[in-house]
Amino acid sequence: MSKLNCTDFYDISALLTEEEIMIQQAARDFVDNEVLPIINEHHRNATFPKQLVPKMAGLGFLGANFPAEYGGAGLNNVAYGLLTQELERGDSGIRSFCSVTGALVMYPIWRYGSEEQKKYWLPKLAKGEKIGCFGLTEPDFGSNPGGMITRAKKKGDKWVLNGAKMWITNGTMADVAVVWAKDESGKVRGFLVEKGTKGFAAPEMKNKFSLRASVTSELTFNDCEIPAANQLPGADGLKAPLSCLTQARYGIAWGALGCAMACYEAAVAYAKERVQFDRPIGGFQLIQEKLTWMLTEITKGQLLALQLGRMKDKGTYTHTHVSMGKMNNVKVARECSHMAREILGANGITDEYPVIRHMMNIESVYTYEGTHQMHQLIIGEHITGIQAYR
Amino acid sequence: MKIGVLLKQVPDTETRIKLKVDKSGLEEGDIKWVINPFDEFAVEEALRFKEKAGGEVVIVTLGPPRAVDSMRQALAMGADKGIRIDNVGAHLDLFMTAKVLAKVVEEEKFDIVFGGKQAVDDDCAAVIQYVSEFANIPHVSPIETFECSSDLKKATVQRPVAGGLKEIVEIELPCVLGCEKGLNNPRYASLPGIMKAKTKPIAEKKSADLIASGELKVQTAGWALPPERAAGKKVEGEPEIVVDQLVKYLKEEAKVI
Numbered sequence: 263m264s265k266l267n268c269t270d271f272y273d274i275s276a277l278l279t280e281e282e283i284m285i286q287q288a289a290r291d292f293v294d295n296e297v298l299p300i301i302n303e304h305h306r307n308a309t310f311p312k313q314l315v316p317k318m319a320g321l322g323f324l325g326a327n328f329p330a331e332y333g334g335a336g337l338n339n340v341a342y343g344l345l346t347q348e349l350e351r352g353d354s355g356i357r358s359f360c361s362v363t364g365a366l367v368m369y370p371i372w373r374y375g376s377e378e379q380k381k382y383w384l385p386k387l388a389k390g391e392k393i394g395c396f397g398l399t400e401p402d403f404g405s406n407p408g409g410m411i412t413r414a415k416k417k418g419d420k421w422v423l424n425g426a427k428m429w430i431t432n433g434t435m436a437d438v439a440v441v442w443a444k445d446e447s448g449k450v451r452g453f454l455v456e457k458g459t460k461g462f463a464a465p466e467m468k469n470k471f472s473l474r475a476s477v478t479s480e481l482t483f484n485d486c487e488i489p490a491a492n493q494l495p496g497a498d499g500l501k502a503p504l505s506c507l508t509q510a511r512y513g514i515a516w517g518a519l520g521c522a523m524a525c526y527e528a529a530v531a532y533a534k535e536r537v538q539f540d541r542p543i544g545g546f547q548l549i550q551e552k553l554t555w556m557l558t559e560i561t562k563g564q565l566l567a568l569q570l571g572r573m574k575d576k577g578t579y580t581h582t583h584v585s586m587g588k589m590n591n592v593k594v595a596r597e598c599s600h601m602a603r604e605i606l607g608a609n610g611i612t613d614e615y616p617v618i619r620h621m622m623n624i625e626s627v628y629t630y631e632g633t634h635q636m637h638q639l640i641i642g643e644h645i646t647g648i649q650a651y652r
Numbered sequence: 653m654k655i656g657v658l659l660k661q662v663p664d665t666e667t668r669i670k671l672k673v674d675k676s677g678l679e680e681g682d683i684k685w686v687i688n689p690f691d692e693f694a695v696e697e698a699l700r701f702k703e704k705a706g707g708e709v710v711i712v713t714l715g716p717p718r719a720v721d722s723m724r725q726a727l728a729m730g731a732d733k734g735i736r737i738d739n740v741g742a743h744l745d746l747f748m749t750a751k752v753l754a755k756v757v758e759e760e761k762f763d764i765v766f767g768g769k770q771a772v773d774d775d776c777a778a779v780i781q782y783v784s785e786f787a788n789i790p791h792v793s794p795i796e797t798f799e800c801s802s803d804l805k806k807a808t809v810q811r812p813v814a815g816g817l818k819e820i821v822e823i824e825l826p827c828v829l830g831c832e833k834g835l836n837n838p839r840y841a842s843l844p845g846i847m848k849a850k851t852k853p854i855a856e857k858k859s860a861d862l863i864a865s866g867e868l869k870v871q872t873a874g875w876a877l878p879p880e881r882a883a884g885k886k887v888e889g890e891p892e893i894v895v896d897q898l899v900k901y902l903k904e905e906a907k908v909i
C-alpha cells in the first residue's frame with residue numbers, strides 16, 4: 263500500500279484509500295514541477311500565474327468534487343481536501359483560485375442556479391475556459407455581510423444593481439461574478455454579472471503584502487442592468503452565500519495544513535543543516551521544542567481535517583464543525599509559519615525560502631472566509647446557545 | 653492496435669538504500685517505490701500511439717503485490733488494463749525474467765511493445781533485447797523518436813549513437829522498443845484518470861505457470877554498499893600556490909588530468 267508523500271507522523275495513510283493517496287501524490291507532483299519553480303517570480307511581481315489555469319483544469323483540479331456530468335472529477339471530500347492541501351503547500355494564492363472556482367462560483371451555480379445556468383457555466387468553469395469570482399464583502403461590511411448595502415431592483419425583465427464589493431479574489435480577471443445583493447424587500451439574492459456588462463467595473467486592488475500571487479479586486483455597480491435570467495433562482499436569503507462559504511472553509515481547513523507542512527519541512531531541513539556554536543541548530547532544545555510543537559499540531563490538524571471530510575462525505579457535518587477546522591488549522595499554519603521564520607533566522611525573511619511567502623499569505627487566510635474570531639464566536643454560540651457577535 | 657508496455661517498479665532514485673542486516677538484499681521498509689523513469693516514457697509513447705492508431709494499452713509488470721501501485725499509476729495516466737506476473741518466491745535472473753515477459757508478449761499478441769531502455773535500479777539494460785530475442789520479433793533501443801507508418805506496418809525511430817550521430821531505423825511491427833529520455837514528456841495522471849484507474853482490470857499470473865523453472869545463469873553472490881566517500885581536500889592561500897597544489901592533486905591523487 264502506498265503512502266502519502268507529505269508529513270504523516272500518525273500514519274494517516276492507513277486511514278485513506280488508494281485513490282485518495284494517489285490524488286495527494288499527483289497534486290504534490292504537479293505543485294513540485296509546475297508551481298514551485300515559478301511562484302516566486304509571480305509573488306515578487308504580484309501577478310497571478312494564469313498559465314496554470316488550463317493545466318490545472320486539464321487535470322481536473324477545478325471543481326474537483328463536483329460530479330462528472332457538470333465537468334467535475336467526482337472526488338470525495340477527503341481526496342478534494344488533500345488536493346487543496348497540496349495546492350496550498352505551493353501557494354495560498356493558487357489554492358484560493360481553486361477554492362473560489364469550485365466552492366464559491368461553481369457551488370452556488372450548481373446549488374442555486376437554473377438548469378440553463380448550470381449547463382452553460384459549470385463545464386466552462388471546470389475547464390478553465392471561464393473564470394469566476396464571488397462578491398459578498400463590501401467596504402463597510404466584512405464580518406457582518408448581512409448588513410450589505412448593494413441593492414438589486416427589478417425593472418421589467420432586468421435587475422438593476424447598485425453598490426460596491428471589496429477584497430474580491432479573481433475579480434479583475436473574472437468572466438463572471440457571483441454577486442450578492444439585497445432586493446427591495448431586503449432579502450439577499452444572488453446574481454451572475456458578466457464581465458463587460460455596462461455599469462460594472464472590477465479594478466484590481468494593488469499593494470497587497472499577502473496573497474500577492476492572487477488577484478484581489480473591487481467590484482462596482484452603477485445602474486448595472488443584467489437580464490432577469492441571470493438571477494440565481496434558488497438563492498433566497500443570507501444563508502445562500504453562507505452555504506458557499508462553508509464549502510470554501512472546508513477546503514481551507516485542509517489547505518492550511520499544506521502551508522503548515524511547507525513551513526515545517528523547510529524548518530526541519532534548515533535546522534539540520536545550519537550550524538551555530540559548532541552544532542546543527544536542530545540540536546538545541548529551544549529549536550526542538552518548536553519543531554515538536556509544529557509536528558504535533560500538524561498531526562492533530564490532519565486528524566481533524568480527515569474526520570471533518572469523512573463527516574462531510576456522510577452528510578453528518580454542520581457549518582460549526584467546519585468553523586473549527588478552519589479556525590484551528592489556519593491558526594496552526596500561522597503559528598508554524600512564524601516559528602519556521604524564526605528558525606531560519608535572517609534567511610527566514612528572504613524569498614529564497616518559501617517560509618516568508620507562506621507567513622505573509624496566511625494572514626489573508628486568517629482573515630478571509632470568516633476571521634479567526636468569528637469562528638470562535640460561531641463555536642461559542644454553538645456551545646452556549648448565546649450569540650456573542652451581535 | 654494492441655500496445656504492450658513493460659513496466660518495472662523501482663526504488664525512487666532519491667531513496668537512501670539500506671541493506672538487510674545479513675546483507676542478503678535491500679531493506680525495503682523505507683523505500684519509496686516508483687515507476688522506472690524510462691518506463692514512464694514508454695507509457696506516454698504507448699498512450700500517444702493509441703490516441704493516433706486506436707486500440708488498447710496493456711501494462712505488463714513482473715513484480716510483487718506492491719508493484720500494483722505503479723501499475724495503477726500507469727492506468728491513471730490512461731492505460732487500459734494490466735497484467736502482473738507475481739514473482740514472490742520465484743528465483744528469476746534477467747534471462748528468466750525476460751523469458752516470462754516474452755511469454756506474455758507472445759500470448760497477448762501485442763502489435764508493438766514499449767519499455768524503458770533500462771531500469772534505474774540495476775541498470776542492466778538487457779531485458780528489451782532478451783524479450784525481443786525470445787519472442788522472435790525485432791527491437792531497437794534506445795529510441796528518441798517514434799513514428800508509425802499510416803498502414804501501421806512499420807515504424808521509423810531515431811537512435812543516438814557515439815559522437816552525437818543519430819541512427820534512423822525503420823523497423824517492422826510487431827517489435828520491441830526501448831524508450832530513452834527526451835522521447836516525450838510523460839503526462840500527469842488527471843484526477844478523473846485516477847478515479848477511473850481503480851475500475852480497470854489487473855490480471856494476475858504466476859511466473860511458474862508461464863515458464864518451466866530453469867537453472868539461473870546469473871546468481872547474486874552478495875550485496876555491498878558503495879564505500880563511504882572520503883572527506884574532500886581543501887586548498888587555501890595565494891592563487892599561484894593554490895593552482896599548483898590543485899594541479900598536483902588532480903594529476904597525482906584524482907588522476908583526472
Ligand SMILES: Cc1cc2nc3c(=O)[nH]c(=O)nc-3n(C[C@H](O)[C@H](O)[C@H](O)COP(=O)(O)OP(=O)(O)OC[C@H]3O[C@@H](n4cnc5c(N)ncnc54)[C@H](O)[C@@H]3O)c2cc1C
Binds near residue numbers: 432
Ligand atoms: C486577500 C483577500 C481575499 C478576499 N477574497 C474575498 C472574496 O473573494 N470574496 C469576498 O466576498 N470577500 C473576500 N475577502 C474579504 C474577507 O472575507 C473579509 O476581509 C473578512 O470577512 C473580514 O472582513 P473585514 O476585513 O471587513 O474585517 P472586519 O469585519 O471589519 O473585522 C475587523 C476585526 O474585527 C473583528 N471583529 C469583527 N466583528 C467582531 C465581533 N462581533 N466580535 C469580535 N471581533 C470582531 C474581526 O475578527 C477582525 O479581527 C478577501 C479578503 C482578503 C484579505
